[in-house]
Amino acid sequence: MAKKILMIVGDFVEDYEAMVPMQILxxxxxxxxxxxxxxxxxxxxxxxxxxxxxxxxxxxxxxxxFAITADFESVSVSEYDALVLPGGRAPEYLRLNDRVIEIVKQFDAEQKPIAAICHGPQILAAAGVLVGKQCSCYPAVQYEVAAGGGQYIQPAASMDSAHTHGHLVTAPAWPAHPAWMRAFLDVLEG
Known part of the structure; x- marks a missing residue:
């Protein structure tokens, strides 16, 4: 059954972490x-x-x-089944946007699937949704995961692993796309 998925991006989002997951989905x-x-x-x-x-x-x-296809100001979480947060440099400033944080909190509160990769968990930490949760991310983000109350899950040396904790699917970087998207699809379709 087809789902409707929201992806939040910004300038200098990591190309592969936005484009490839979008195409897979x-x-x-x-x-x-x-x-x-x-x-x-x-x-x-x-x-x-x-x-x-x-x-x-x-x-x-x-x-x-990377094309923007929907209006950020009009986002209604109730219309979406899941959320994707790519990495790159965009998360470092997207997490400063109150509406981005509000959207993430609402997806989490409703237990809707959330996929975040690389620096994407910076947004999760800023939203306060990592408390008591396990989260993989780019290793440089591990301190933010811990400061946000989450447990950092160290990636395999090849950076190709993903981690699922309830409705949250995280990964360290784009080499993890096969594992990350497979796990996200399992949660999405589960």
Missing amino acids: QTMGHQVDTVCPDKKPGEWVATAIHDFEGHQTYSEKPGHR
């Missing part, structure tokens, strides 16, 4: 609405591509234009 027949504060349908956000090339941290390269 659409391939499975689900509708994915992409929104961004201060952006309207038909506009776009710039993405960044983060890669693991042997440096002390990931590198960043210009990505693509």
Whole structure:
């Protein structure tokens, strides 16, 4: 049965963590609405591509234009079955938006599936929804997960693992897409 899924993005969202999950979910027949504060349908956000090339941290390269398909100001959580929070640099400022936090809290309160990857859990921590929950994320975000009352789940060395805790499905970075999306689809369809 097709579901309606909300994805919150912003400029310099990680390209793979927005585009690939959206395409996977659409391939499975689900509708994915992409929104961004201060952006309207038909506009776009710039993405960044983060890669693991042997440096002390990931590198960043210009990505693509990622289309906004729905109006952020009109979001009604009751119309959606699930939420996706990609990573990249966008979560660090999206978490400062009161409406983003309100939306996340409502999805959590209603126990609707939430998928977050990489830096996406920064938004979960800011929303206060990690208390007593296990959460995987990019390793640099582990301190925010802990400060937000969550238990950090360390990813496999290959960064390709996902973790499910109730309605929350999290992963460390885009190499985890197969595991992350498989687990999210299990929760979504469960």
